[in-house]
Amino acid sequence: MIKVSFAAFFLIYAEAMNWDVPDFHLDVCDFLEDYGPLGLLMMPRGHGKSTILDIYNAWKLYCSNEHLILHQAATDKDAAKASRGTEQVVEKHPLCQLFGVHKARGELQKWWISGSSDVRHGSIHARGVLSNVTGARANEIQNDDVEMPSNIGTPEAREKLRYRLSEQTHILIPGGQKLFVGTPHTHDSLYTQIQKLGARCMILRMFEKEKRFENVTECLSDFDPVYIFSGISNTARLLKRDQDYFVHKLGAAFKIMFKETHYLIDLYSESLWPERFTDTEMDKRRKECRTLNEWDSQYQMHAKPVGDVRLDPDKMIPYECEPFLRRANGKYIMMLGDRQIVGLTMRWDPSSGKLKSDISSVALVLHDDFGVKYWHRSVALTGEVVTHDAHGNITGGQVWQLCDLIEQFNVPSLTIETNGIGNFAPAALKGALKARRIRCGVKEQHNTGNKNKRILEALEGPLMSGLLWVHTSVIDTPEEGENSSRQYKNMRMFNPAITEQPDDDLDSLAGAVTDSPERIGKIHRQNEANESPNWRTNGGEVEAALDFD
Structure with a gap:
């Protein structure tokens, strides 16, 4: 069997599937190949995270038929998608076909690769993060989008999630790896805690540079914006250069002047995947985000809740x-x-x-x-x-x-x-x-x-x-x-x-x-009231003599 790097394994599969591969996908491949004992990968929605992870799992099984992966997602149903995706890559990848690497036995929730000698723990074991996996063992544990609004909505739910994740310490075989993949859904994000634990991190944002302004007709930026959005949700609009706004260079800064006042302006540099995320696509996604927090968390990887913050x-x-x-x-x-x-x-x-x-x-x-x-x-x-x-x-x-x-x-x-x-x-x-x-x-x-x-x-x-x-x-x-x-x-x-x-x-x-x-x-007591003119008619003055005798 020929041992190849994950980047090479990925490119071979991409060519077989007739895909166009952006450069940042290869950067992700290099990160996954060597992320150490604890890794954190954060990518914007729609940038191929799940697909890359399916191919990565197939590559790990291609390299070693004794490798055990416990893949946990928010629910059993979500975890099953990764299991099915990995199985498909194994079936279709040219190198797996060439060297006879295939699924030998098992069901969607747990299955074994050909040549595996472990009879208890599957090569791929896919379960929801809140499911019972106490008896499992794995060389690598993957937590794929385990932080979701459904399991972090209350303090009790957040505590239950962290307890389940702590059980992974006892499941992981000594010397194994633990990978977290996802986007934040709250200020108290799980991924912020993972960073503090010293994880090796790769955090990709849709836009590398960003600035936000409120109630402006003009503003200064330290970069020349490629995209400028006004508003969010049904009020969102992608502004057009030299039509809705004008940019003037002032030394190292850029002055942006708008034709009208905007209550909210977001300035961004070039996007991470401009070939896929065109102006039309980004305008549509901006409109479909209900809140700024949803946009910031799912595309800019800021630790914010998806919904509105009532008490900011x-x-x-x-x-x-x-x-x-x-x-x-x-x-x-x-x-x-x-x-x-x-x-x-x-x-x-x-x-x-x-x-x-x-x-x-x-x-x-x-x-x-x-x-x-x-x-x-x-x-x-x-x-x-x-x-x-x-x-x-x-x-x-x-x-x-x-x-x-x-x-x-x-x-x-x-x-x-x-x-x-x-x-x-x-x-x-x-x-x-x-x-x-x-x-x-x-x-x-x-x-x-x-x-x-x-x-x-x-x-x-x-x-x-x-x-x-x-x-x-x-x-x-x-x-x-x-x-x-x-x-x-x-x-x-x-x-x-x-x-x-x-x-x-x-x-x-x-x-x-x-x-x-x-x-x-x-300050209000010092202001005189502005008295309006009395425009109503009256009967004038009348003198009347009263006689009570």
């Missing part, structure tokens, strides 16, 4: 100054930079006594007289709710930590959500305040309505209006193994359709935002 944390405006007290006109005022703070609200959402809640969350929000809300602190209290010394005096616990915050920011009153914990937390906090000699009002709130609806009503409006600011302390505390803070991650992943999800920080923030009345801002 990137819309919050960051700041880093601290409030301070100043005495003016015989009274104290609180300032945050050059803004006067006219309200301060704090909401504590204890976790004790609640099912499926692990964060005792506190949110501190400042309010100025322009109607801006400043998310100044988001703290997860830890430990027991309250601790006592031998004499029964309160000396610690979550209420003690809360007293530190109250004292630091001169909080006049706070609200405690009593769902689950009853009256225990308010009583414990009042005891701690008395022990610390701190004057602060304690309100109790029992919520009975839909929590997701309450969060959306409180936060979505300020977010969209630019009235929700966030302190850097909330941003700059990423969780272990994550790129962003717990609060940011929870906002991005928030799904109003899901009942149980990590939302304690959002619930406490929503309460703190709505605990203060809305203000229209002093």
Whole structure:
């Protein structure tokens, strides 16, 4: 048998099938031939990923009839497609026909190549990632598009997927390889975690260079755009050069001027496969993508959910100054930079006594007289709710930590959500305040309505209006193994359709935002009303004498 490289094996099959092979397919072949113990291949939709993987599997079996491949996809049905595709390549490839390499026995889910001596584990074993493969063994495990909306839609589903993937560690024969192939479908993408594990990566995007602008009539770019899209979904349009826009070179930059204002503009360089993805095809796909996230994740490999993000944390405006007290006109005022703070609200959402809640969350929000809300602190209290010394005096616990915050920011009153914990937390906090000699009002709130609806009503409006600011302390505390803070991650992943999800920080923030009345801002009080002319007729003035005698 003649041993050949995978690139040569691929080209021989492509010639037999009369295919035109783009250059990047050969780059993928070189990557797959030597990706090491852990590899990650990400390619845009429609660029031949599955076809290349079928040919790769056939090549591995051609090179060694003792090689065992466990191919896992999102479902059994999806995995079966790869099994069927590999079987077809083995049947049709000229080298396999020449040297008698063929399927010897087995069914679609598990089959053996000719010459295989293993009687238990198939040369190809194709199963869904959530199926039971505990007794399997493999030299190579492939995870092909295992991250899909159907299995990452809830925290429980994401945890189940990661548990199933962890089982592969015990299935893989020592010295074996593990390959992940796919496109991201969420901010908390599995493929981001694989990169952090040190995988050898090959990430191909439809467009190598990209820039995005909002509400523009002109913009600057560091590359000469080949494609410019306006809008997304049914408003999407591929703009035409020298017709919808004009490009002028300014030194090393390019100035793009549009004939009209566009609410969203995407600039891109040449595409990865221009012969296949023509202007007409890309225009059609742009229109068929329901959201920007879907386009960005499936074609540009950005870790984003396919659907819309209802609470986008990137819309919050960051700041880093601290409030301070100043005495003016015989009274104290609180300032945050050059803004006067006219309200301060704090909401504590204890976790004790609640099912499926692990964060005792506190949110501190400042309010100025322009109607801006400043998310100044988001703290997860830890430990027991309250601790006592031998004499029964309160000396610690979550209420003690809360007293530190109250004292630091001169909080006049706070609200405690009593769902689950009853009256225990308010009583414990009042005891701690008395022990610390701190004057602060304690309100109790029992919520009975839909929590997701309450969060959306409180936060979505300020977010969209630019009235929700966030302190850097909330941003700059990423969780272990994550790129962003717990609060940011929870906002991005928030799904109003899901009942149980990590939302304690959002619930406490929503309460703190709505605990203060809305203000229209002093700027409005300085404007005179524009009085319209009174165009209505009247009866004039009439004098009448009244006689009550």
